Amino acid sequence: MVWISLVLACVYFALNSPVIAFPEKTETLHGNQNWKLAMKKIEELQKIVRFQEDRINSLEKRREEPAEKVIELQRILKNHCGRITQLETRVIELESTLKKEKEPIAIHPIEQGLDSLKPTDISNNRISVFRKERLLNLQPTSLPMxxxxxxxxxxxxxxxxxxxxxxxxxxxxxxxxxxxxxxxxxxxxxxxxxxxxxxxxxxxxxxxxxxxxxxxxxxxxxxxxxxxxxxxxxxxxxxxxxxxxxxxxxxxxxxxxxxxxxxxxxxxxxxxxxxxxxx
Structure with a gap:
């Protein structure tokens, strides 16, 4: 941008110097074909400069759009990280519950003494019924949708x-x-x-x-x-x-x-x- 402006200034002063030094030649220069071509070139260069300025402004505006998309992606990533943390916590709770369910079922002291009062098969049947009732009372836990x-x-x-x-x-x-x-x-x-x-x-x-x-x-x-x-x-x-x-x-x-x-x-x-x- 700066060098184009300098070139335009040099061309302008170079072309206008004879007019200032020799006023009597002003009319001749204006009628000269080279003078007209030089002025036309200056106008074309000025148009190029304006076009480049508009192009630079447009590129600067477009550069701001990716930044907005990055911010949106960062927000989405943060939200997903929070959801993952919640799911990990829920998995830990489920693993703890499952571990407790697999622990041996304690037999009531009264049932422990049944062996001395009743036949062994009757005692085993009562323990089996107690275990089945415990399993039936367990409610499955599902993740919320x-x-x-x-x-x-x-x-x-x-x-x-x-x-x-x-x-x-x-x-x-x-x-x-x-x-x-x-x-x-x-x-x-x-x-x-x-x-x-x-x-x-x-x-x-x-x-x-x-x-x-x-x-x-x-x-x-x-x-x-x-x-x-x-x-x-x-x-x-x-x-x-x-x-x-x-x-x-x-x-x-x-x-x-x-x-x-x-x-x-x-x-x-x-x-x-x-x-x-x-x-």
């Missing part, structure tokens, strides 16, 4: 939604229990395998129309289409009940055809995405 639920919508109109297979990024998060939805990418990543319910709503207006696809692990599960017919504004909603494996990506994108205009989302109606686990 962790809940997962999210809801997000478009904070502004999606002006790039006419592109093929464009992932719709529902960036405004209202609910994110389990932190499995990622607003920067518009993707839900299943924290565990199970049965889930998902729903999404797309709003259109005027000449806009779109096909939107619901994908699980890059497989199309459901498709909806909306065309208001240039006479109204409206919305369409799709719902899916599907089994999702741990680590699968779940998202909504535009289809391979029949996409035009933008997807609308404002105070008069939201384009949104939501989901939760059933079991």
């Amino acid at each position: 962790e809940r997962v639920a999210f809801y997000a919508y478009l904070s502004t109109h999606d002006t790039t939604s006419s592109a093929i297979h464009h992932i719709i990024v529902f960036d405004k998060v209202i609910t994110n229990v389990g932190n499995a939805y990622h607003p920067h990418s518009g993707t839900f990543i299943a924290p565990r395998s199970g049965l889930y319910v998902f729903t999404w709503t797309i709003r259109q207006h005027g000449t806009s129309y779109h096909v939107t696809e619901f994908l699980v692990d890059n497989n199309i599960v459901n498709v909806i289409y909306m065309d208001p017919g240039n006479v109204m504004s409206g919305s369409v909603t799709g719902t899916v009940v599907v089994h999702v494996n741990q680590g699968d990506d779940v998202l909504v994108r535009t289809g391979s055809n029949s996409n035009n205009g933008q997807i609308i989302s404002d105070n008069s109606g939201r384009s949104a995405f939501a989901g939760w686990n059933l079991m």
Whole structure:
């Protein structure tokens, strides 16, 4: 940047020096073809400088985006570490309970004296019944199911939604229990395998129309289409009940055809995405 400015200054002073020293030649220089070419070059260099400045400003803004993603990943990692600690504590408790259950069952002193009063087989039968009753009274302990639920919508109109297979990024998060939805990418990543319910709503207006696809692990599960017919504004909603494996990506994108205009989302109606686990 600095060297370009210096070159421009040198060219400017070099070209204007004859005019200052010899005023009588001013008219001749202005009519000279070389003078005109030099001035044109200066204008082109100035445009290049402005373009480079805009480019640098754009790169500086883009550099801030990865930092936000790193912060989000750190928050998710911290949450997962807390969940792991809770599960480890629960496992220790279960191991302690299981160890106590395996300890020999104490025989009541009265039953110990039965050998001298009754035949051996009767005494053994009573001890066996006592042990079975103890085992039947044990209640199995299960880990509580962790809940997962999210809801997000478009904070502004999606002006790039006419592109093929464009992932719709529902960036405004209202609910994110389990932190499995990622607003920067518009993707839900299943924290565990199970049965889930998902729903999404797309709003259109005027000449806009779109096909939107619901994908699980890059497989199309459901498709909806909306065309208001240039006479109204409206919305369409799709719902899916599907089994999702741990680590699968779940998202909504535009289809391979029949996409035009933008997807609308404002105070008069939201384009949104939501989901939760059933079991």
